[in-house]
Amino acid sequence: MLPSVRKKKLVKKTLLLVLISLVGLGQARAQVGRPDTLRIIGLDEVVISANRVQERKADIPQQIDVLRATQIRLQNPMNTAEALVNTGQVFVQKSQFGGGSPVLRGFEANKILLVVDGVRLNNAIYRAGHLQNILSTDANSVERIEILSGAGSVIYGTDALGGVISILTKNPKLADSAATGPRVHTSNLLRYGTAAHEKTLHTDLSLGWQKIGLFTSITASDFDDLRKGRRGYQSFPGFGDNLRYVERQDGKDVVVENDNPNIQRQSGYRQLDILQKVLYQPSAGQQHTLNLQYSTTSDVPRYDRLQTYRNGALRYAEWSYGPQQRFFASYQYQYSRPTRFFDMVRFTPAVQQVAESRLVRDFGKDLRNENLEDVRIGSVNLDLFKEIGRHELRYGAEATHNRVESVGRQANILTGQTTLIATRYPNGSTYATTGAYASHRWEITPRLILSDGLRFSAVRLRANFNPEFFKSSVLNSDQSSSSLNGNLGLVWMLPAGFRVSGLLSTGFRNPNLDDVGKTFEQNNGTLIVPNPNLKPEQIFYREAEVSNTLPGKLHVAVTGFYSTLTAAVVVRPFTMPDGQTTTVYNGQTFATVANTNTGRARIYGLSGRLNGAIGPRFTGQASVTYTKGRDLSTDVPLDHIPPLHGRGAISYQHRKLTAEASVLFNGRKGVAEYSPSGEDNLIQNTPVGALGWQTFNLRTTYQITQNWSIQSGLENILDQSYRPFASGINASGRNFYLAVRFER
Template sequence: MFPTLFLLMAILDGPAAIGNDVDSTSKQGQEGEVEEIIISGRRRTPGFVLSRSSLNLEDLPESQVGSARNVGDLMDQVPGVHLQRTSYGQVSPFLRGLTGFRTLALIDGIRLNNSTFRSGPNQYISLIDPWMLESAEIILGPGSVLHGSDAAGGLIHMTSRIPRPGEGLGESSSFLQRLSSAEKSSISRYEYSAVTDDHAIGFGFSYRDYGDFTAGGDEGEQPETGYQEWSGNFSWVQDLGDDFSFEIVAQSHRQEDVPRTHSTIFGSTWEGLTTGSDLQRDLDGERDLLYLRWQKKHGPESASRLTVSRQQIADEEDRVRSSGVRRLQGVTTEALGVSWDWFGYSDLGPLSSGVEWTHEGIDSFFRQYDSLGNLDSVRPRGPVADDSTYDWVGAYAQQVLEVSDDWTLNLGVRGTWAQVDAEKVDPDPSDTEIFDPVKEDWSSVVGSIRAIHDVDKDMRIYGGLSQAFRAPNLSDLTRFDAASSGDAEIPASDLDPEKFLTAEIGAIFETGSSEFESVIWVSSLDQLIVRFPTGDVNSDGDTIVTKANSGEGLAHGWDFRFRSELENDVLLTGAASWVTGDLETPVSPGVIEEAPLSRLAPTLVRLSLEKRFSDRFSLSGVVTAADRQDRLSPRDLSDTQRIPVGGTPGYVVLDLHATYLWQQDSEIFASLTNLTDEAYRIHGSGTNEPGANLILGFDLRF
């Protein structure tokens, strides 16, 4: 143990380490001065982000943040982000037309994604408590150079609130309570911190209870939609002196009995939707994260960080079919990771670099009981191959070049190696259909080049080309489970990495107290792993689907946002987004058709007007309008449990938010959401949204 600690200290004290999430808001000045580098939660070079960053939590009006019940509600405020809800407790973000394992989520710089994530909407980002976050950031466009596989559509980076030595000395506590009428929900959170000059300790606990919510219009109460969840977090940061610090952080989250309502007999029939046949389909979710982090500042010009982490994500499904047969299945993934990062300056300008290694161990199970409750069968594996491992190693470097006073280039490169070893792939070794063990590895090198041009003091244009890739994961190769509504997926072992190439160009214009930004982008999608029907059905009557690298196509879109500080303490913000795309998709064995990407987001426009009446009281109104989405893929057309025949209707929703600071650092907040009681659902979701809803809450600090 002691030799290991000495080795870690020697590495961090060296002149060149490797930069995980280090950041600075400065560039080299005209006279060569370098401002202090601050280690934060992002892997990026200083100055302007060349791939558009849409949202930081601190950018939202405080009144809107208080109304959010989960991370998804926060992301729903972002232009270019389409939030799909598989169920009321399971949200999945679409970034530039991609979701699931083609978008990457990070918590404190550590990957939430693992090798069992599916291609479609995933619920795992719901295992992050939004009320423990200090900030959240969404970066649209490929992030594979800095973050590796899975960051093809974009990156969601969440940073937890961690007390730091010397910041706000003494002890403090806070209690937050949120109540909602249409959600029939209660959310409570308590936090405590103790800070001195050389150490800081913090912990928090949240509990959420959701009843069966009430949807808008004539839909009324939605049965079998309620659930419970709780989370806790702990942090200890120690200043070791000589600009050297150590921290230990633990997080835990539990979801209990989250219904996937659309596939059950309790599903909605809104706009002609069909209900499922399951009598019950509930999911439990768990996430436990522990990481140790050593950080070292080598003077004002460089900093480094070493992180050792363990994260375990588990989910279990309890499903009762129409016949009364009960199926219990689940997956547990343990990910061990080490990353070493450095940020500083080379002779050419700002430089960041890093290396990382992750090892995942996966266990899964499946048990079936007959309608009388007797154990009927046990498979040697669950949804993915049991007793499997997935490893990947990556290294990256990113250099910023100050070409001239008004031109900047950003060059990046990453190399990655990934390997899967899956033994128990065959769900039934006794039958005639054989699924062999899988042991494969892949390697890839991707790069990016981006440029910024300061046209004048008010206008900046930017653009570039970025490659991305995604290695096949355990879900691609070995999944034996339900896919979309009415589909059953079988293993497919002969798969290659997916490849992406994205071009984008945008401009930012500032005048006085207003800022406008517009960006257009296009992505080439090559060798996408897509599902297609084999022509067979299983004993439950579900269509059997497999996978191949058959997807070729293009996705493109446009995003716009503005922010204007008007007179009399009025803030006006707005955003619009449009995305489309087509993919050559197998629809049956040997038959390929060009069709829209699955679950394409509709055209979306959002306007927000906030008025500060004093330092204590603010009021804001938000209008969100979405167009009808009738560009449907073959998969969408068949998913009549979630998407109405002919497409998902458009909607216009009005929300009002207010906050009142009733004493120092304590506030009361209230919201009226869906003021007109609109009956609507976000395209591709398994449930409608709540109807007219009153939210009341307070955040008390003492």
């Protein structure tokens, strides 16, 4: 083991021990009568994500973590992915600065379900590798984020193998009475950050009368090229340095020597997010909500590809995601008056349109390959709740339909002429899901709660491959499958604030169009080709938790989890229908790989969380997650398994000042623990794998007046240069940000 690695591990352990000791000291002080001014939120908190309706967190036998608007406000993150990173409980991978792919319970991308205001974001082309779609939600318009870890298929259907990230945006606030006049609230933010010369402007306005409310939110951000840290690893000097990049000068591609290797050239981008809600409440117990969201970006450079070398020279002159656009519109009707069949019913139809593209041009070439995708999604959700004595029943149904238009063309950047090339996905494909669920909770005694649930799901995918580019034996795919899933959980409340819970749950993920029909060149020089014969993945998930809560003083929890995955979809060498293991694609010969079903895989680990009061003005928080995963069929590591990671923090609040000091850390992951699939981008890391790291951070908020506040922060104080596991770009170096807020 490298000496630097040993030192870092020692630092992490010491910091965690200090945090735990401080929280223990705070508990002891509270017990001898010192008042607490900061409330520790524990199991009495109300959450929505577990069963789509409000319920006490204490009654749920599954780990749920909540990120609230007040926490996001203090963190002042650049985007929603960074907000998740700052929890210390979600690992996030990045291939480019404008990216962020969350990992839960060893699952990533299309094996995690993203939900916004009760509507699933996952669509037919959510890929298995790494995603950046969570960036299309604006952190400044978020009311709360609920992170449901572990299989969630009973309530949410396909894709929720690793868990659910449920994002709830802010709502209009209605006036209390006609006499008080309209209720008006506005929040405005101007922020600048040094690491990427970030400029962010946010404004939102809520207008509320007795029956009608309006909420408008607009956020515009501009990020220059990201600067990485200056303090690198002694054993790998210069790792992550950007030595040269490509520019277009006088109609030619030119390699430019970087005058500052810490600036990761060609990584910056811009983003605009708009949200509009209209709330109509004609009477108590009835609500109508119209929810419109729009997100768009500039071209987002794919940094890891732009730093790809071939034969000692930079390979690409261009490699970027074209403007990524998401349009979302939903209508929600909620009726909350008890009837014979329900106490509450919620009906949510929605439409979405997602446009994305990939623009790729080799160095010195005038021809640019352009792949453009347009996905149109319609969905409808029906959720009902009924309470009968000690029993609570939640039931409902969901249906979605995706249609994918895929275009492949080659454009001459000088003449503008275009010719057709292979599409990334089969054009005109459809992907549809339906499902019905029922979840039941029985309060056997005030201390013993039983939960159970069932869901039946059906999925159908139709894809037609263009014979001009593919062999006749894969001309089409018409797949349909169904799945019956269930869960069983128990919560036992013990004396002195102790709580024990256990959960058994099954889940599934049906292969989508990205799994079945994608054609894509990987970083390791192989080509992913279509495999129409994929089957659904199935998971059997177990979770057990022990926690202790002293109201207002301390909450500590340790969770163990174990997943068995069958028919797991992994990337493996693939023989084409003509018996060949290579193929010609866009004029080049590649070894072929494809998504295939492996026999069995397992993922297991531990998660620990701690929140405690340290006297009247301080609180302490700590979290750590350890995960292991292995493909049992081939006896190799699984991909997407992050190293040990976590966070520790101490917060201070007194009068007008709020401050937080924190440390984020990741352990090391050696080469032997990498999957052979190439998904974890070993080629983008050091020869010994991903190295451990930690950053120290300080954030403050000072309330100048009732309406004006100023925020500042110093992130990565020691200016550590590091690259998170599976990422293709180094993280931000020392970043000083300054923000001004106006609210009234």
